[in-house]
Amino acid sequence: MAKARGGKSRNKPEPAPAPIEAKRPEEPAVPARNPAHQELPVPGFPPELLDKYEPLEFLGEGGFAKVFKAKRKKDGKIVALKIPRIDERTSKTFLKEITAWLQLDHPNIVRLYDVDILPVPYLEMEFVEGVNVDGKTVRDLGGYPKPVDEKTALKLIRGIAEGLKHAHSKGIYHRDLKPLNILLKSDLTPKITDWGLAKIGTMSSGRSVMGYTPLYAAPEHLMPGKYGHTDGRTDIWQLGVTFYELLTGKLPFEGHTYEEVFGKITDESYRFTPPSKINPALAKYDGIFKKLLAKRKEERYQSVDEFLRDLEKLEEVEKKKAELEKEVEELKKTLSKSVQALKKSTTPEETLRNRRLVVETLGKLALAYAELNRKAELLNTLNDLKFYTVQNLPDLTNAMNTVELLIKENLPVSEDFMERLKVLVHSIKRENGA
Incomplete structure (x- = not known):
């Protein structure tokens, strides 16, 4: 009977066993053989470093390395771990070049705490929060x-x-x-x-x-x-x-x-x-x-x-410019009052005193505008000074022509011109008894 049943089974197709066999390989796939990589809370973190660090976050990746935020297990310190891609060709250079970094200790340099190529190449460094x-x-x-x-x-x-x-x-x-x-x-x-x-x-x-x-x-x-x-x-x-x-x-x-x-x-x-x-x-x-x-x-x-x-030096110049800008505003107010006082003068002495004050204020304004490179205002101020000089009029006219050229060519006021302007202003003030 057994042989007869066996013979029948060879002559008839029996599809039932096939699906049973097909299902069997799926069942043992549930328990993974090597779960270490799958259980990492931060994918890509080197399992070789799990004894020393608890990975917390993947921070980024460049052409040379991956970077992770991690907690050092021995003391709980939060660090950044850089995992570089190096080979036999670069491993010795890696250690030589990177250990120089260990010498650097400065508030504007990321602190390197440790570096090694075993069990995998890594750099342990200061975590910078962003x-x-x-x-x-x-x-x-x-x-x-x-x-x-x-x-x-x-x-x-x-x-x-x-x-x-x-x-x-x-x-x-x-x-x-x-x-x-x-x-x-x-x-x-x-x-x-x-x-x-x-x-x-x-x-x-x-x-x-x-x-x-x-x-x-x-x-x-x-x-x-x-x-x-x-x-x-x-x-x-x-x-x-x-x-x-x-x-x-x-x-x-x-x-x-x-x-x-x-x-x-x-x-x-x-x-x-x-x-x-x-x-x-x-x-x-x-x-x-x-x-x-x-x-x-x-x-x-x-x-x-x-x-x-x-x-x-630039910061000092800018500070001086800010102070000059304030001075200019005060000088403009003083000039306005002085011109009005000059117009209302009733005696020769009063006229001379107010004239001196106007000339002195115009001179200070001219030098301030020159230093601030405000050429249009400088030209106007020099033009106002024309009414208070006879002896220095040729030099004043030359100075005005120079300023017009600077405006036309969009050039800054030079130090040489500044020095000549100081001499001219001083001469006009002396001419007016100031």
Whole structure:
């Protein structure tokens, strides 16, 4: 009977067992064989580091590394973990270049706590919380809205410059300074990160990694044969590009292709647009950017300190200008009263006294307008002085002709003209017995 039933089963198709067998492989798929990766609260965090850190958040990824917010298990400290992609070719350079970062301890530099290539390559560093912008957390200067107001731009660039100054004093250069590498604290304190990674990027076998960002690259990045090797002045160039972008909202060297940007940066005859052409209120910075973004390193600021000193001088000049503006308003009021008093004078003595006061006030106004480069008002004031001089009229006429030329050619009042004007004003005052 058994054989007979067996024989029948060979002759008849039996579809029932097939679906049973098909279902069986699905059932054991419920319990995973290696659940470690699936149970990670933050996907992509290296499981090899779970003994030391509790991953909290994935912060971002660039061409070189992933970054995580994590809690250090031994003491509960919140840190940032950068997991770089390096290979055998770059591992030794990684340790050499990054350990230089461990020497840096400054309020404007991200603190590096630890670095290793085992069990996986990682950097443990200070966690920088970011700044709130319209309800959104912005972690780096790259994501911060630009242009910024002048006061904010100066606060940011001074902080970045102070961080560079500290690093340069130890012979450490960044070489890839850009807004993405400047993290922001909640009070907008800038902190420079990723020291030493530019050199590793240059050695990387990945073709897309160049070790610098083209839009912020210095001429010596792109054409070392012509412009020499990178050094501290390379950081100064990149500081200049960042400062320009903060003030204007634009980059000094832009283009639709890499080749176009390359050409503008390396061509000595190409000139970037001065900030004053974008915003006339920024004219005072034109000279500073001429030195920050000089194509030849020898023509740039030779140190961060030199740049900071120029910023201080500019601040002093601006403060003096603000004081002069107030003085001008007071002098205009005094002049109006003096002219009225002169018209009402009834005695020769009273006339002489009020005339002297008018001449003295006009002289002060002329010098203030010259210093403020307010040429139209200067010309009007010199024209008013014509009525109070005979002996100095030829020199006064020459001065007026010079001012008219400056207005026509849109040139600033020079120091030489300023000195000659002081002598002329003094002579007219003496002529009037002042």
